[in-house]
Amino acid sequence: MARNCNFDRQEKLIEAMELFWQQGYANTSIADLVAHLGINRFSLYNSYGDKQRLYREALDYYLEHVSFPPVEAILHPRAALGEVRDYISRFIALQRNQQYGCFLQNAVLEHGLTEPFVQQASARLFSRLEQAFARALTNAGQTGELKADVVPEKVSRFLLLQLQGIRVLGKAGQYQVLSDATEVLLDYLSTLKSKL
Amino acid sequence: MARNCNFDRQEKLIEAMELFWQQGYANTSIADLVAHLGINRFSLYNSYGDKQRLYREALDYYLEHVSFPPVEAILHPRAALGEVRDYISRFIALQRNQQYGCFLQNAVLEHGLTEPFVQQASARLFSRLEQAFARALTNAGQTGELKADVVPEKVSRFLLLQLQGIRVLGKAGQYQVLSDATEVLLDYLSTLKSKL
Numbered sequence: 001m002a003r004n005c006n007f008d009r010q011e012k013l014i015e016a017m018e019l020f021w022q023q024g025y026a027n028t029s030i031a032d033l034v035a036h037l038g039i040n041r042f043s044l045y046n047s048y049g050d051k052q053r054l055y056r057e058a059l060d061y062y063l064e065h066v067s068f069p070p071v072e073a074i075l076h077p078r079a080a081l082g083e084v085r086d087y088i089s090r091f092i093a094l095q096r097n098q099q100y101g102c103f104l105q106n107a108v109l110e111h112g113l114t115e116p117f118v119q120q121a122s123a124r125l126f127s128r129l130e131q132a133f134a135r136a137l138t139n140a141g142q143t144g145e146l147k148a149d150v151v152p153e154k155v156s157r158f159l160l161l162q163l164q165g166i167r168v169l170g171k172a173g174q175y176q177v178l179s180d181a182t183e184v185l186l187d188y189l190s191t192l193k194s195k196l
Numbered sequence: 197m198a199r200n201c202n203f204d205r206q207e208k209l210i211e212a213m214e215l216f217w218q219q220g221y222a223n224t225s226i227a228d229l230v231a232h233l234g235i236n237r238f239s240l241y242n243s244y245g246d247k248q249r250l251y252r253e254a255l256d257y258y259l260e261h262v263s264f265p266p267v268e269a270i271l272h273p274r275a276a277l278g279e280v281r282d283y284i285s286r287f288i289a290l291q292r293n294q295q296y297g298c299f300l301q302n303a304v305l306e307h308g309l310t311e312p313f314v315q316q317a318s319a320r321l322f323s324r325l326e327q328a329f330a331r332a333l334t335n336a337g338q339t340g341e342l343k344a345d346v347v348p349e350k351v352s353r354f355l356l357l358q359l360q361g362i363r364v365l366g367k368a369g370q371y372q373v374l375s376d377a378t379e380v381l382l383d384y385l386s387t388l389k390s391k392l
Contacts, residue, residue, distance in 0.1 A: 024306055026223035101305060108368045109297060109305040110220055122368045130373070157373045158380035165361030172304045172318045177326070177353045184354035188384060 009047055012037045016048070017058035021103040024110050025055055059121050062103045067125055075132035080140040084133060084159070085189050091163060092182045095170025102167045129163065130156045137192075147194045155192070205243055208233045212244070213254035217299040220306050221251055255317050258299045263321055271328035276336040280329060280355070281385050287359060288378045291366030298363045325359065326352045333388075343390050351388065 019036045020028055030051055034041050048054040074087040100106070104125050112118045133156035140146040162185055169178040215232045216224055226247055230237050244250040270283040296302070300321050308314045329352035336342040358381055365374040 024220075024222060026220060027307070099309065105364060106305050108364065109302050111223070112368055113295065119369060123370070126365075126368070126370060126373060154376045154380050157377040160373065161358070161361035161365055161377040161381075163361075164364035165357035165359075168301060168304065168360035168364065169322075169357055172308055172322070173315060174319070174322060177322060177356065180350045181353040181357040184350050185357070191387070 007039055007043070012039060013048070013054075013057060013061055016054055017061050017103070020055055020058050021062065021106065022100045024106060025051075026110065056117055059103065059107060059118070063121060063125055067102075067104065068128060071128060071132050075136050077135065078139065079132075079136040080143065081136070081145050081189070081193065084136050084140075085186065088159070088162065088182075088185070088189070092166055092178065095166060095178060096175065099171070099173075101171035105164065105167050126160055130160050132156075133159045140192075144194060146192055150192050203233075203235055203239070208235060209244070209250075209253060209257055212250055213257050213299065216251055216254050217258065217302065218296045220302060221247075222306065252313055255299065255303060255314070259317060259321055263298075263300065264324060267324060267328050271332050273331065274335065275328075275332040276339065277332070277341050277385070277389065280332050280336075281382065284355065284358065284378075284381070284385070288362055288374065291362060291374060292371065295367070295369075297367035301360065301363050322356055326356050329355045336388075340390055342388055346388050 015037050016033060019033065023032070028051075030041060030044070033044060033051070033054070037044065039047075044054070048057060070087070070090065074083050074090065076083070104122055107115075107118045108122045110118075112122060134152045137146065137150065137152035137155055141150065141152060146152075166178065166182065169181065211233050212229060215229065219228070224247075226237060226240070229240060229247070229250070233240065235243075240250070244253060266283070266286065270279050270286065272279070300318055303311075303314045304318045306314075308318060330348045333342065333346065333348035333351055337346065337348060342348075362374065362378065365377065
């Protein structure tokens with residue numbers, strides 16, 4: 001790793017993440033990275049290793065700094081059904097702003113089958129989301145907010161599936177379809193409530 | 197277009213579709229296609245035009261011969277709620293066999309934002325699915341099989357979202373997650389039934 005370099009290593013990592021997020025792995029050449037980051041090829045190799053290592057680091061950065069923070073913030077240890085709804089509503093609204101979709105989902109569809117680190121990263125994200133949903137639903141169950149037949153471990157996986165579907169329709173630019181579909185999803189969430 | 201060629205044009209188109217489906221567009225070179233199809237570069241250009249035109253034709257072939265037939269067969273004009281459930285159950289089961297996911301979804305995530313024909317193809321598939329679901333739900337409503345508050349046009353879009361999420365979890369190889377998530381989905385479908 002370079003001891004000295006005349007650029008901010010993290011700032012350039014973020015720029016690389018954005019480029020891979022937008023264009024994918026195969027479609028981003030070293031020349032594209034050199035042009036986008038504004039650093040020369042030698043500095044790029046010297047600081048980040050080869051294209052694959054830079055991509056892995058960018059994907060990890062994405063998980064830690066883009067995916068996980070809202071999960072931690074909204075689905076916090078004392079979260080319940082209201083926070084599940086908040087997280088999903090926020091996620092739906094996000095699609096118009098993040099038109100490139102989810103970097104991780106893009107990666108899974110591009111080469112999750114051939115790149116074990118992509119599959120590991122997706123397993124990490126999915127498991128974090130699923131656990132956060134399950135904990136919030138369990139909290140809701142303990143206070144009697146939830147219908148007795150709701151199984152938090154299964155509903156949390158169903159919600160993970162919703163996030164994946166929302167991302168795809170968002171990336172396809174199908175905003176009206178997304179709006180109607182998620183109206184039904186939010187109605188479904190309401191049906192989980194016990195009739196106290 | 198070539199008048200004569202010593203290979204079956206459709207057979208080679210199917211092989212090209214399989215390669216693009218597995219590897220994506222950017223990651224498939226002309227050299228890969230030449231090797232996979234077992235025809236020379238000249239014949240390839242002569243029969244299919246350039247790589248992009250071959251890809252478009254492969255994507256259209258996928259829609260017409262892979263995506264649409266089960267929609268037409270299961271969600272036929274007289275289909276109702278049982279057929280919606282059948283279609284979705286079959287689609288869930290399919291994921292273990294179609295490990296490359298959906299060619300169209302892969303295409304949307306790879307370059308739907310920059311290639312208008314990909315967005316058009318996805319709009320075509322989404323609209324076909326949505327209409328087939330909506331028609332089946334409308335049929336179910338007319339025979340009193342459906343709860344009165346179910347809006348076919350919205351639930352059909354919700355189901356389209358489910359298909360997208362199922363594909364992503366399938367491609368990520370998350371079969372246990374998928375199984376739990378879709379158990380909740382099938383339970384949801386049961387709640388659409390009127391209590392006759």
